[in-house]
Amino acid sequence: MSSPVRLRAALLAPAVILTALATAPAARAVEVAPSTPQIDTLERINRTGVIRLGHRESSIPFSYMDRSTGRPIGYAVDLCTRVVANLRRDLKRPELKIEWVQVAAADRIPALLDGRIDLECGNTTNTAERRQKVAFTVPHFLTGAKILSKKAVGIDNLDELEGKRVAVTKGSTGEALVKEQAKMRRNAPQPVPVKDNAEAFATVDKNAADAFITDDILLLSFKANANNPADWQLNARMLSVEPLAMAMRRDPAWQKLVDAAMTRIIVDGEINAIYNKWFMQPTPPRNVVLNVPMSPLLRASFVAPSANPAF
CATH class of the missing domain: 3.40.190.10 (Periplasmic binding protein-like II)
Known part of the structure; x- marks a missing residue:
């Protein structure tokens, strides 16, 4: 182990x-x-x-x-x-x-x-x-929603999602949050809907999306279990409760x-x-x-x- x-x-x-x-x-x-x-x-x-x-x-x-x-x-x-x-x-x-x-x-x-x-x-x-x-x-x-992205992309807040591709699990509160943001912003974030959380993480990992939004505890788990956890970052502030x-x-x-x-x-x-x-x-x-x-x-x-x- x-x-x-x-x-x-x-x-x-x-x-x-x-x-x-x-x-x-x-x-x-x-x-x-x-x-x-x-x-x-x-x-x-x-x-x-x-x-x-x-x-x-x-x-x-x-x-x-x-x-x-x-x-x-x-x-x-x-x-x-x-x-x-x-x-x-x-x-x-x-x-x-x-x-x-x-x-x-x-x-x-x-x-x-x-x-x-x-x-x-x-x-x-x-x-x-x-x-x-x-x-x-x-x-x-x-818990509350947060944003997980690669450090090279470095997304730390909702404003920095403008124009970005955001992986979301279909039917999740993360998907609802991104759709709400898309209505409010001129340069809207682009939801990338996937079937489950593992696919959402994989989508960001292979650079098919720029960020993944879901519960912060799930994102902590994906970051911890990544091949190189140091390559990933969570934004500091919760987006929901x-x-x-x-x-x-x-x-x-x-x-x-x-x-x-x-x-x-x-x-x-x-x-x-x-x-x-x-x-x-x-x-x-x-x-x-x-x-x-x-x-x-x-x-x-x-x-x-x-x-x-x-x-």
């Missing part, structure tokens, strides 16, 4: 994040009347004995494929696995099986709505727009069980060991240590976990 690569997290001060959370439209909680679910999730789980969990292909360290085992791994994957362990107990169904289903940013919400998956275990931002279609459980991470949480269908009985399971994982302190495993210890595929301690704001949110935080 190679020596751990230790990175310092470029995180905003809690007070700054609190201000951003209070003013960010995409992350502000809104009351949305629940719709009648087309799928009775619990009935199907009880009938089939299977819970379908959606995972991502390359959202390191949240949800990605371990090529050595062919299985999904990551922070969100571990949390989902613990949620299922709690559900087995609550439903008195210890034999319940997990069926893993790979989804992409562009089809994760449709996969919930059409029943391909019951719970999405990735790095999905809880936004007002998405809450019109699906529900979210308690946030497990707070985004609470990440597991998504599920708007099915009240199902939501109540998942929320209770996730709350138990937080209140009992299980989440601390899972967090440290993925953000403070060596992780696949390159034995990288991200060295991102839990932020004071995230820790504070765990004191009184809520699926409807005031973000």
Whole structure:
């Protein structure tokens, strides 16, 4: 195993994040009347004995494929696995099986709505727009969008994106941000839409795009796992503030069980060991240590976990 690569997290001060959370439209909680679910999730789980969990292909360290085992791994994957362990107990169904289903940013919400998956275990931002279609459980991470580029290009802010090619994952908040910037600027940035985060990074790596915009923690991971991390740079300032949480269908009985399971994982302190495993210890595929301690704001949110935080 190679020596751990230790990175310092470029995180905003809690007070700054609190201000951003209070003013960010995409992350502000809104009351949305629940719709009648087309799928009775619990009935199907009880009938089939299977819970379908959606995972991502390359959202390191949240949800990605371990090529050595062919299985999904990551922070969100571990949390989902613990949620299922709690559900087995609550439903008195210890034999319940997990069926893993790979989804992409562009089809994760449709996969919930059409029943391909019951719970999405990735790095999905809880936004007002998405809450019109699906529900979210308690946030497990707070992040924000940043810009990753090669040092030779050296993009440090949104103004420097003018006229540049920007790799974005289809269906992501990064894609929405770039499209919004394109409407506001005379020399608009040019979105380069791709299917997933690994392809977005590869697009910049081979100079088919000038920058990649997504959650800062994902960009830290891609930079750390690059062949030459020193060739890459992250801009200093977050462009948004985004609470990440597991998504599920708007099915009240199902939501109540998942929320209770996730709350138990937080209140009992299980989440601390899972967090440290993925953000403070060596992780696949390159034995990288991200060295991102839990932020004071995230820790504070765990004191009184809520699926409807005031973000």
